Amino acid sequence: MTNLCLYSPTDLAKYVTPRAGETKLGEEIITLTDLNDLENHPAEYVIFGIPEDIGVRANYGKEGARSTWNDFLSSFLNIQKNKFNNPENCILLGHINTDAFITDAAKIQEPEKLGSIVDAIDDVVTEVVTKIVRANKIPIAIGGGHNNAYGIIKGTSLGLERSINVLNIDAHTDLRAINYRHSGNGFSFAKDRKYLAKYAVFGLHKNYTPTYIFDAMDTDNHIEYVLFEDMLHLSHLEKLVKYKKTSDFLDDYYGLEIDCDAIENFNSSAITPTGFSVTNIRGFLNIARKQDVVYLHICEAITSQNPTIAKSLSYFVSDFIRRNP
Numbered sequence: 001m002t003n004l005c006l007y008s009p010t011d012l013a014k015y016v017t018p019r020a021g022e023t024k025l026g027e028e029i030i031t032l033t034d035l036n037d038l039e040n041h042p043a044e045y046v047i048f049g050i051p052e053d054i055g056v057r058a059n060y061g062k063e064g065a066r067s068t069w070n071d072f073l074s075s076f077l078n079i080q081k082n083k084f085n086n087p088e089n090c091i092l093l094g095h096i097n098t099d100a101f102i103t104d105a106a107k108i109q110e111p112e113k114l115g116s117i118v119d120a121i122d123d124v125v126t127e128v129v130t131k132i133v134r135a136n137k138i139p140i141a142i143g144g145g146h147n148n149a150y151g152i153i154k155g156t157s158l159g160l161e162r163s164i165n166v167l168n169i170d171a172h173t174d175l176r177a178i179n180y181r182h183s184g185n186g187f188s189f190a191k192d193r194k195y196l197a198k199y200a201v202f203g204l205h206k207n208y209t210p211t212y213i214f215d216a217m218d219t220d221n222h223i224e225y226v227l228f229e230d231m232l233h234l235s236h237l238e239k240l241v242k243y244k245k246t247s248d249f250l251d252d253y254y255g256l257e258i259d260c261d262a263i264e265n266f267n268s269s270a271i272t273p274t275g276f277s278v279t280n281i282r283g284f285l286n287i288a289r290k291q292d293v294v295y296l297h298i299c300e301a302i303t304s305q306n307p308t309i310a311k312s313l314s315y316f317v318s319d320f321i322r323r324n325p
């Protein structure tokens with residue numbers, strides 16, 4: 001697969017600060033030299049990056065998510081291996097090579113034209129995810145724009161040979177019109193193409209959803225949304241109960257999306273002053289990791305100006321893959 005850069009232990013070593021007597025995840029996490037070896041490996045999770053923000057640009061958003069993957073690695077690979085964190089259950093695959101897409105996109109301003117590059121990225125994401133899911137593994141993708149939800153849903157659906165349910169923790173529905181591809185219509189495309197079965201948006205903000213999307217959701221019994229405004233008075237524990245109820249609608253069998261613009265004051269393409277806390281998200285992941293989650297996608301974060309953002313993402317992933325309490 002020419003559009004995927006696989007990593008070696010030497011590639012990872014540059015992110016790790018070793019300490020005598022300690023082991024960091026980056027020193028023992030599994031890497032592959034051949035994608036076909038996925039099938040034979042017993043690890044449950046496969047982590048990869050999608051370093052792009054072309055879909056965000058095509059949706060009039062703030063760029064920056066293209067460097068998130070790299071910053072995530074600097075944080076994640078320095079987590080301690082201990083009785084709570086086991087690198088043996090996890091393959092760190094590499095990243096989708098987006099260099100050519102980014103070079104092409106830099107010459108383009110028109111959103112529709114950027115959309116055709118997003119289309120091409122979709123194809124690569126779909127291929128990588130299909131391969132991971134066919135090998136009976138759970139993909140964990142770090143974006144990138146939310147446009148990549150489409151390739152991830154499609155790839156998971158093709159890999160499982162069925163349409164899939166999705167729970168999206170997001171201030172927005174991303175159910176915009178299917179005119180051209182961008183970060184605001186990944187779920188409408190996935191639904192239109194029948195890769196998406198039931199869809200739940202958790203933490204939707206009243207202020208940023210147009211009437212046509214509310215109307216469409218209100219008449220579709222395969223879609224449910226929980227407004228963030230309806231959770232303003234709720235404690236952390238009560239929010240966890242709401243999350244569990246939302247996952248019940250999806251029969252506890254779903255792909256999990258975390259758009260970081262659902263998190264309060266968290267730098268992202270549509271940063272918000274009000275939303276979930278990082279600790280709320282960790283609580284949701286603590287529920288999700290015990291359910292039948294077919295993939296995890298974390299997207300739209302911009303890590304470059306604040307080191308706590310990449311560190312938060314690394315908490316999210318380590319919480320999700322944790323098998324010991």
Ligand SMILES: N=CN[C@@H](CCC(=O)O)C(=O)O
Pocket residue numbers: 059060061062146147172173174176183184185208259269270300
């Ligand atoms: N993935 C993000 N989608 C949002 C972006 C909103 C914004 O940039 O303000 C949406 O289309 O609604």
